[in-house]
Amino acid sequence: MWPPSQGPSRDTPAVLSGGGVLGNHWILVSQRSSELGRVMMASAGELEHKGSDLMSLKPESWTQVSCPCCHSDQVEPLVLIKLGPKITPATKKWIISRIEARETEGGAHLLAHPGEDSDGDIILVAAPRCTLLRVTEELGLCKPYEDGSMAAFSCHDRDSFKNVDNMQEFLTAAERQYIVKYELDSLHVRKDQHVPGMPLSKGLLRARESIFQKLQKMGVVRSIFPLHEKRSLDDLAKNWYTKKQLWGQPLDSINAYFGGPVAFYFSFLDFYTWSLVLPAFLGLVLAFLPGGEPVGGAEAKQEAEEDEEGPSVRGLAVQAVFSMLWSTVVMELWKRRSSSLSYYWGTLQLTERFAEPRPGFHGTMGYSPITGRLEPLFSEWHRKLRIGLVSVPVVGLFLGMVVLGIAGFYSGEALVQGFHAERGSILTAGLLYVPSLVHILYVNVLGSVYSKVALLLTEYENHREESAFQNHHTAKTLLFTFFNYFAILFHIAFFKQDLPLLRKRLSSLLIVTQVIGQCTEVLVPYLVDRFFSSSDKNLQEDDPEVDRIRVQIGLPPFPGLFSEYIELLVQYGYLSLFSCVYPLTAVFLLINNVTEIRTDAFKICRLFQKPFYAPVSSMGVWQAAFEILGFVSVMSNCWLLLLSPRVKHFCLEGGFSSRNALLFAILVEHVLILIKMILAFVIPDEPDWVRRKRDEIEFRSLHALNELKP
Numbered sequence: 001m002w003p004p005s006q007g008p009s010r011d012t013p014a015v016l017s018g019g020g021v022l023g024n025h026w027i028l029v030s031q032r033s034s035e036l037g038r039v040m041m042a043s044a045g046e047l048e049h050k051g052s053d054l055m056s057l058k059p060e061s062w063t064q065v066s067c068p069c070c071h072s073d074q075v076e077p078l079v080l081i082k083l084g085p086k087i088t089p090a091t092k093k094w095i096i097s098r099i100e101a102r103e104t105e106g107g108a109h110l111l112a113h114p115g116e117d118s119d120g121d122i123i124l125v126a127a128p129r130c131t132l133l134r135v136t137e138e139l140g141l142c143k144p145y146e147d148g149s150m151a152a153f154s155c156h157d158r159d160s161f162k163n164v165d166n167m168q169e170f171l172t173a174a175e176r177q178y179i180v181k182y183e184l185d186s187l188h189v190r191k192d193q194h195v196p197g198m199p200l201s202k203g204l205l206r207a208r209e210s211i212f213q214k215l216q217k218m219g220v221v222r223s224i225f226p227l228h229e230k231r232s233l234d235d236l237a238k239n240w241y242t243k244k245q246l247w248g249q250p251l252d253s254i255n256a257y258f259g260g261p262v263a264f265y266f267s268f269l270d271f272y273t274w275s276l277v278l279p280a281f282l283g284l285v286l287a288f289l290p291g292g293e294p295v296g297g298a299e300a301k302q303e304a305e306e307d308e309e310g311p312s313v314r315g316l317a318v319q320a321v322f323s324m325l326w327s328t329v330v331m332e333l334w335k336r337r338s339s340s341l342s343y344y345w346g347t348l349q350l351t352e353r354f355a356e357p358r359p360g361f362h363g364t365m366g367y368s369p370i371t372g373r374l375e376p377l378f379s380e381w382h383r384k385l386r387i388g389l390v391s392v393p394v395v396g397l398f399l400g401m402v403v404l405g406i407a408g409f410y411s412g413e414a415l416v417q418g419f420h421a422e423r424g425s426i427l428t429a430g431l432l433y434v435p436s437l438v439h440i441l442y443v444n445v446l447g448s449v450y451s452k453v454a455l456l457l458t459e460y461e462n463h464r465e466e467s468a469f470q471n472h473h474t475a476k477t478l479l480f481t482f483f484n485y486f487a488i489l490f491h492i493a494f495f496k497q498d499l500p501l502l503r504k505r506l507s508s509l510l511i512v513t514q515v516i517g518q519c520t521e522v523l524v525p526y527l528v529d530r531f532f533s534s535s536d537k538n539l540q541e542d543d544p545e546v547d548r549i550r551v552q553i554g555l556p557p558f559p560g561l562f563s564e565y566i567e568l569l570v571q572y573g574y575l576s577l578f579s580c581v582y583p584l585t586a587v588f589l590l591i592n593n594v595t596e597i598r599t600d601a602f603k604i605c606r607l608f609q610k611p612f613y614a615p616v617s618s619m620g621v622w623q624a625a626f627e628i629l630g631f632v633s634v635m636s637n638c639w640l641l642l643l644s645p646r647v648k649h650f651c652l653e654g655g656f657s658s659r660n661a662l663l664f665a666i667l668v669e670h671v672l673i674l675i676k677m678i679l680a681f682v683i684p685d686e687p688d689w690v691r692r693k694r695d696e697i698e699f700r701s702l703h704a705l706n707e708l709k710p
Contacts, residue, residue: 062126063100063112075111076168079180081123082222082553088197089118091220098187098211099125106190108183109134122549124227127180132167133158135179141615142346142697143170150693152349152701174259174613177226181612184224185359187211195220208376210359225609228552232257233605241601249597255345259613262604265561266597267341268334268619272568273593275330279575280590282322283583286315316644319580320637321672327576327630328676332683335623339686342617348690349697350617358466360459378462387472391457395476398450399483405446406487409439443484450480466614471621474562478569478625485570489578493636497643503582506574510588558608564600565622572626576633580640634676638669 062075083092096114101107109131115122136143136153144162145151153161163169167176188208195203198218205214215221236257239250249270255263342348363378412435420428458473492502571589579585604611641647642665651661686694 063096075113075126076176077113077124077126077227078177079125079184079224079226080549080552081125081224083121083123084219084222085121087121087220091195091197092118092120092123094196095215095220096123099123099184106188108187110180110183122553125180125184127176127183129167131183132171132176132179133164135182136171136175139179139182139615140350141175142343142348145700149696150343150346150348152697154701172256172259173229173232174226174255174257175615177610178259178612178614181224181226182614184212185210208365213359223553223557223609224612225552225557226612227549228610237601237605241598241605249601251341252344255341258604258611260345260347260616261561261613262611263345264338264341264616264619265564266601267337269564269568269593269597269600271334271337272330272572273590273597275326276575276586276590276593279322279326279579279586282319283579283586286319286583315583316580316641316647319583320641323576323579323637324630324634324672324676325679327572327633328679329683331623331627331630332680332685335685336683336687336690338618338623339690343690343693345615347615347617348694349701350615357464358469360469361462361464363462378464383461383463386461391461391476394453394457395479398446398453398480401446402443402480402483402487405439405442406491408442409435412438447480447484451477454480467616467620474621477562478566478621481566482569482573482625486573486577493578493581493640493643499581499640499644502578506578506582506585510574510585552609555607555609558604558611560611565619567596569622569625569629573629576629577636578640580637581644631673631676634672635669638665638672641665 081095083095092114096112098106099108099110099112101109103109109128111126111128113124113126114120115124133153133155137155141153142150143153143164146160146162151161158164161170171179188210189205191207193205194200195205195215195218197203198220202218205211212221212224216224236250236253239253249266251263251267251270254266339348357375361376361378363376365375366377368375368377416428416431416435420432454473454476457476458469461472463469463472489502489505492498492505571593575585575589642661648661651658656664684691
């Protein structure tokens with residue numbers, strides 16, 4: 001076993017015990033002179049058969065702590081740092097020295113292992129108990145108190161918390177790994193310094209510059225990612241996407257292994273999927289009900305024949321009102337569920353505003369008036385000025401370019417169709433597809449350029465907290481993506497006023513894009529992983545054991561949850577905005593999402609490196625995006641009803657003029673918005689018990705603070 005491991009300390013005790021990652025399992029790192037260290041898990045009963053491996057271990061390679069209370073029989077590797085090619089041992093030794101140095105010396109208070117040797121291209125990083133507890137308090141995480149309730153963790157009162165002596169029980173794997181990243185991101189140089197082993201022109205670090213952010217820009221550090229733990233991952237997969245039952249997911253296990261953002265996404269996906277059952281049933285009923293006989297003159301009959309697939313007037317009204325009520329109730333109930341999950345997962349009282357600034361944050365050096373720490377200071381009005389005078393106009397410019405692309409598409413289509421009508425040759429028939437191809441190319445190029453511009457704009461705004469940075473970046477990309485997805489549909493619905501074309505467009509989008517999406521999200525990565533990455537997995541031909549660390553290095557980084565949320569938001573938009581035109585929308589979405597849960601779970605478990613995720617208390621900006629769509633759906637459905645040929649016929653039969661019908665539609669819209677607001681007000685965002693627990697947490701934190709005062 002490992003000898004007592006040692007690392008930097010404060011005044012809080014630290015221990016990395018509890019039987020390794022899974023309590024009764026040991027983490028063994030075997031080393032060979034020409035290959036990477038191999039992380040293996042062996043139960044206590046198997047240690048007798050691992051004698052040769054134990055003899056080859058070099059536990060003294062781990063950095064050591066001087067604090068007696070940090071002694072432990074074993075170390076849990078949490079994070080892997082992949083260095084660039086041709087990095088000298090001097091550079092690697094300097095990086096390790098920054099990782100293991102005390103905080104008072106500008107270090108990260110972590111434990112480091114050089115991998116196979118000082119010339120290798122990896123560094124394994126662990127964390128002592130003292131660092132884990134200190135950062136837990138800084139993040140404002142809530143943990144089980146001795147009376148069974150949740151309370152904001154305090155190092156001063158640490159002995160009153162359950163399992164505080166066992167980090168594998170006290171903190172989840174995702175929390176422990178994020179704490180390591182948090183400490184690495186917090187590393188700054190105190191004065192100008194040159195990185196040993198690097199050229200003078202390239203290796204200069206400026207005062208207060210983020211060490212690892214600069215090392216990644218210089219190419220010294222290629223990637224930093226948390227390590228998978230095979231047994232935990234296999235158990236999670238068995239209870240997640242390989243089980244036969246469709247209902248329910250192991251959300252607590254997902255949160256413990258991957259972190260809050262992943263758990264909130266899958267919780268919302270599960271909640272939203274099963275909330276589709278009722279609108280899907282209603283859609284089936286309305287889709288197969290007869291539409292009724294048209295009334296009016298010859299023109300009315302001709303429009304009705306073109307819209308023969310549409311539902312009756314009664315069906316349109318029922319679907320529109322139901323969509324509005326459904327979207328409101330679903331989001332209000334989700335907010336209640338979200339707050340309950342936040343309490344159980346200990347993120348109800350996060351204190352990110354008082355934590356260290358994110359690595360890219362810059363400003364004039366000074367002492368924070370809140371924390372008293374020396375850090376960059378940047379005024380809020382200056383940030384808002386940048387947002388208002390730079391970010392908003394640039395985003396508006398790109399939205400205008402989307403509109404310009406749509407106008408160009410329609411102009412080109414009309415030009416080509418006229419040319420084909422005059423000539424009528426095979427060559428001109430092929431030209432009919434050119435406007436669509438050019439528009440698709442234009443949209444893809446514009447989207448690629450905008451994604452880079454949105455990131456640059458968000459960096460220019462200079463947000464202090466990582467969550468604020470992510471929310472503003474997501475909002476910019478979300479606005480553009482939403483406009484890009486729905487602009488054509490709104491144009492068909494409200495400018496061309498062609499509801500049969502809108503219905504056909506929706507059906508093709510729901511069928512084609514979902515089939516393609518499922519294939520590209522899972523099939524393509526699986527094939528690449530299965531056939532093109534196999535060479536990376538068989539590097540050790542003389543050893544039947546898979547080199548798990550090398551396999552994880554070869555996996556691509558997880559692309560994030562943005563595309564997954566965008567897919568759900570687009571679905572939600574199709575359903576809430578246009579379902580009265582095409583009632584079968586919810587049916588297709590329900591079928592897609594039942595499989596989406598399993599495919600997304602397989603993808604994050606097997607096809608990518610494990611991602612870092614900070615603790616969160618909700619879905620963040622995505623929740624606001626879904627709520628905004630709910631309000632837009634009221635206006636969309638009212639106007640779609642007004643434009644429906646069958647509703648027009650119904651108004652003609654009842655003697656309603658166009659002006660009276662318009663006024664009635666506006667009145668109905670305002671009444672529905674009022675009902676929606678009343679529903680949102682009546683349904684509390686938090687259950688009463690969560691609100692009481694929040695008050696208890698705040699009272700206990702205030703009481704603990706008063707006890708610390710002299």
